[in-house]
Amino acid sequence: MRKKILIGIGIxxxxxxxxxxxYPEASENNPEDxxxxxxxxxxxxxxxxxxxxxxxSNQSKYPWYSNIAPVSFVISNHINEGREHLNFxxxxxxxxxxxxEALDDLMxxxxxKKMPLNGYLMMHSDAELTDEERNKIMDWADVFAESIFx
Amino acid sequence: MKNFLxxxxxxxxxxxxxxxxxxxxxxxxxxxxFEIPKNIDIIFSSSCYSCHSVESTNYKAKMKLKLDExxxxxxxxxxxxxxKIAKEVEKGDMPTKKFAKKYPxxxxxxxxxxxxxxxxxxxxxxxxxx
Numbered sequence: 628m629r630k631k632i633l634i635g636i637g638i639x640x641x642x643x644x645x646x647x648x649x650y651p652e653a654s655e656n657n658p659e660d661x662x663x664x665x666x667x668x669x670x671x672x673x674x675x676x677x678x679x680x681x682x683x684s685n686q687s688k689y690p691w692y693s694n695i696a697p698v699s700f701v702i703s704n705h706i707n708e709g710r711e712h713l714n715f716x717x718x719x720x721x722x723x724x725x726x727x728e729a730l731d732d733l734m735x736x737x738x739x740k741k742m743p744l745n746g747y748l749m750m751h752s753d754a755e756l757t758d759e760e761r762n763k764i765m766d767w768a769d770v771f772a773e774s775i776f777x
Numbered sequence: 778m779k780n781f782l783x784x785x786x787x788x789x790x791x792x793x794x795x796x797x798x799x800x801x802x803x804x805x806x807x808x809x810x811f812e813i814p815k816n817i818d819i820i821f822s823s824s825c826y827s828c829h830s831v832e833s834t835n836y837k838a839k840m841k842l843k844l845d846e847x848x849x850x851x852x853x854x855x856x857x858x859x860x861k862i863a864k865e866v867e868k869g870d871m872p873t874k875k876f877a878k879k880y881p882x883x884x885x886x887x888x889x890x891x892x893x894x895x896x897x898x899x900x901x902x903x904x905x906x907x
Contacts, residue, residue, distance in 0.1 A: 722907060723905055723907060724856055724857075724860060724901060724902070724905055724907060727853040727854075727856055727857045727905075728856075728857040728860050728861065730853070730857070731853075731854065731857035731858070731861070735840075735841065738840075739840075769851075772851075772853035772854070772857075773851055773852065773853045775853060776852050776853060776856075776905055
């Protein structure tokens, strides 16, 4: 009985690998990127690129296990959704109002520790943000948002 | 001469304390004259302030938006919050279902919602000149 269950699970897992995953494309060439078009300190750039860019930009780095179902479904879903909410690679295509709103959302999510996602942090410990780093990002976002309307 | 020096120093101290007093009183400098109109304030009072104000005990709601701070917010904050008000009310997410169940008589009418959404959107656009 036990053997049959294990074989069954094995078949399902192997079968899953045949389902194509809808991977969001990764691209290094992003002329509308936030950091290309704005003067932002290296500190902030490195924090945001390390902690946010896998899902909130076109520069997603796919780990080796991202090809294995069902993990692949979760990852592609996170990236698709992340980019939909905010894509730093397309920053300059946003209106001023949308930029301000995105930064306001960013401050809320970072303050609330909703971002980066826990599941993501489990596999990317370097993306973890200390309280001090969170404050740094929020302070920057606050000033940067205001500069949009100057 | 001594009196003169005393008067001078008093003027000096007074001017310093007055100028710092001014700084305390105007936390943000916004050149526009944004004010919540009466008809909107009535809707806020009935349906929103109980959670979205400084005195609210609803921590989550308060963290996202304190309506009584709108008039003194920085421009970028103000327009973001106005846009979000329009979106949340339009989607039907605000007021929450819980609020609607608990205080059905305090819910805004569809007409109120429309007025609120239009006001919030137009004010945001006007403030940034878009």
